[in-house]
Amino acid sequence: MVRMVDRAEDSDAAHVAQTLAGNQEAFRPLVERYSRRLFHLAYRMTGNENDAEDLVQETFLKAYHNLGKFEARSNFWTWLYRICANSSLDQLRKRRAQGELQELDNPDGSLSADNLTNPSPSPERLLLSAEVKQEMEIAIRLLTPVERTAFVLRHHEGLSIEEISEVLGLRIPATKNSVFRGVQKLRRALAPLAGQTR
Amino acid sequence: MKHLDDEQLIALYYGDARRPDALRDHLRACSGCRENFSSLQQTLGALKNAPVPERAPDYGSQVWYAIASRLDTPEKQPARRHPVPWGLRRIAWAGALAAIIVAAFLAGRYWPRRPVPTTATNSSQTRQGVLLVAVSDHLDHAQMVLMELANGDSDGSSQKAPRKIDIAMEQERAQQLLVSNRLYEQTARATGDAEIENILSALEPVLLEIAHSPGEISSPQLQQIQDRIRNAGILFKVRVVSSDVRDKERSLARQKNNGQT
Numbered sequence: 205m206v207r208m209v210d211r212a213e214d215s216d217a218a219h220v221a222q223t224l225a226g227n228q229e230a231f232r233p234l235v236e237r238y239s240r241r242l243f244h245l246a247y248r249m250t251g252n253e254n255d256a257e258d259l260v261q262e263t264f265l266k267a268y269h270n271l272g273k274f275e276a277r278s279n280f281w282t283w284l285y286r287i288c289a290n291s292s293l294d295q296l297r298k299r300r301a302q303g304e305l306q307e308l309d310n311p312d313g314s315l316s317a318d319n320l321t322n323p324s325p326s327p328e329r330l331l332l333s334a335e336v337k338q339e340m341e342i343a344i345r346l347l348t349p350v351e352r353t354a355f356v357l358r359h360h361e362g363l364s365i366e367e368i369s370e371v372l373g374l375r376i377p378a379t380k381n382s383v384f385r386g387v388q389k390l391r392r393a394l395a396p397l398a399g400q401t402r
Numbered sequence: 403m404k405h406l407d408d409e410q411l412i413a414l415y416y417g418d419a420r421r422p423d424a425l426r427d428h429l430r431a432c433s434g435c436r437e438n439f440s441s442l443q444q445t446l447g448a449l450k451n452a453p454v455p456e457r458a459p460d461y462g463s464q465v466w467y468a469i470a471s472r473l474d475t476p477e478k479q480p481a482r483r484h485p486v487p488w489g490l491r492r493i494a495w496a497g498a499l500a501a502i503i504v505a506a507f508l509a510g511r512y513w514p515r516r517p518v519p520t521t522a523t524n525s526s527q528t529r530q531g532v533l534l535v536a537v538s539d540h541l542d543h544a545q546m547v548l549m550e551l552a553n554g555d556s557d558g559s560s561q562k563a564p565r566k567i568d569i570a571m572e573q574e575r576a577q578q579l580l581v582s583n584r585l586y587e588q589t590a591r592a593t594g595d596a597e598i599e600n601i602l603s604a605l606e607p608v609l610l611e612i613a614h615s616p617g618e619i620s621s622p623q624l625q626q627i628q629d630r631i632r633n634a635g636i637l638f639k640v641r642v643v644s645s646d647v648r649d650k651e652r653s654l655a656r657q658k659n660n661g662q663t
Contacts, residue, residue: 228473235469236462243461247454261469268473301535340452348542358416359450365418375571377553378546380418387412387446394445 216280224271231271235264238281242288248356249292251341259295263288289353289371296349343393347386354379355386406435411442534651537586537598540579541644544605545637547575551612552631554624567624570617577613580606601643608636 215233222230239260246256246263266287267274274283347355353372357363363371369379406414406428413419414426429436458464551572583602590599608630615627631637 228470231473232466232470235466239462239465240457243457244454253455260465264465264469265472268469297539337452340449344449350542359446374546375550378550381549383416384409384412387442388408390449391408391442391445394448 220271220274220280223268231264231268234280238284239264241281242284245285245288245356245361246292248360249289249353250295251344255295259288259291262291266291286371289357293349293353293372296352300349339394343390346389346393350374351382351386351389354382355390358383359387405432406438408442411435411439414439415442415446533586533589533593534647534654537590538644538647538651540582540586541601541640541647543575544579544583544609545640545644547572547579547612548608548631548637548640551624552628552637554628566618566620568618569612569615569624573612573615573617576609580609580613583609597643597646601639604634604636604639608634 216237219230219234223234242260242263243256246259247253250256250259263284267284274280344352344355350372354368357368357371358365365376365379365383368374368383369376372379372382374382406425410419410425414422419425429439551569554567554569583605587599587602587606590596590602611630612627615623619627
């Protein structure tokens with residue numbers, strides 16, 4: 205799992221123990237310590253600030269209410285991280301079922317000029333950096349929730365395939381394949397921009 | 403000279419390649435692969451640099467104030483001895499969900515109602531959309547189970563003693579998938595979607611075989627399942643139909659959006 209071992213680990217365990225003993229305020233340092241890191245993960249997963257903020261809160265609430273299930277030998281950050289990744293995945297799936305993650309790709313997976321200007325076409329030409337950023341956001345929405353989660357954990361969070369398969373509850377070949385498919389889709393989608401980013 | 407495929411290049415990028423030195427030697431000698439790898443690095447590098455909006459330094463305190471009122475006593479329950487794997491729980495829920503979706507879909511389709519053209523079309527599209535998303539997820543799950551078995555190591559030749567392979571998880575997943583598979587197949591038949599009906603009907607015997615296998619099987623038994631998956635070309639068919647289903651999903655969503663504007 206996530207290797208983020210530091211001195212905070214011992215104090216995390218102490219805070220967890222105090223919280224479990226009934227001292228609610230002992231949970232506060234854990235929230236203050238990890239909120240920003242969790243926000244980064246949640247934002248990468250959802251691509252939306254409000255959703256990411258909601259996910260951070262949801263993660264701490266879930267962690268607090270399930271603190272009894274946390275094993276003292278484990279790393280608190282790793283546990284938190286796992287809750288957040290799974291909550292994000294659930295949210296991506298819900299959004300997809302509600303049709304919010306809309307079909308912005310062409311059948312071949314590449315992005316068209318129309319995609320770049322959706323949803324509100326601007327008469328002014330977008331600055332290249334904004335254009336690239338928007339393309340990337342659109343491209344990552346082409347991934348299925350599992351592909352996106354696996355990709356974010358591998359690419360942005362640096363987790364190994366084994367660690368990701370543990371987080372997602374998948375076998376290693378399926379995890380490898382999710383990362384592979386995600387990267388392939390992103391490459392195809394971003395191919396038209398490859399020249400501009402050089 | 404055989405070129406490096408995307409899988410090898412991606413593995414090399416992430417440091418997961420089995421023989422990284424050999425791949426690097428190839429890249430030094432092959433300008434086509436070098437260019438391909440460089441384009442991959444460029445795309446992934448650009449993605450890595452995509453910014454995340456910064457939060458204020460006191461963001462942690464803000465989160466604390468937002469949740470503090472919603473905290474009560476944490477449950478002091480012990481960890482489950484045999485936690486159900488996350489993927490399995492999801493599939494179990496998917497089975498129940500399949501029943502609800504199918505029932506809702508068929509009820510909407512066959513329940514007598516007064517004709518109200520526009521609303522009826524929208525609600526029929528919505529139902530169709532929900533069904534397509536559900537079938538698409540179902541095919542994704544099925545694909546994962548098949549892939550894990552198809553890629554499983556069945557080569558027991560180097561082993562002195564006959565090796566047992568644990569497929570309990572796939573077996574349980576296949577059992578769950580079988581239930582939703584049948585429900586979706588009935589729905590596809592009722593709605594006249596031959597492509598979905600055919601793939602689900604082709605999937606059923608394979609899922610059935612996996613579901614009825616013992617939790618631990620020998621290498622030859624795994625080989626037998628793998629042959630069945632391979633000979634039926636089922637993985638390829640699932641991928642093709644899965645992709646078609648996604649296209650339909652998108653086209654339906656487009657129609658819906660166009661109808662709204």
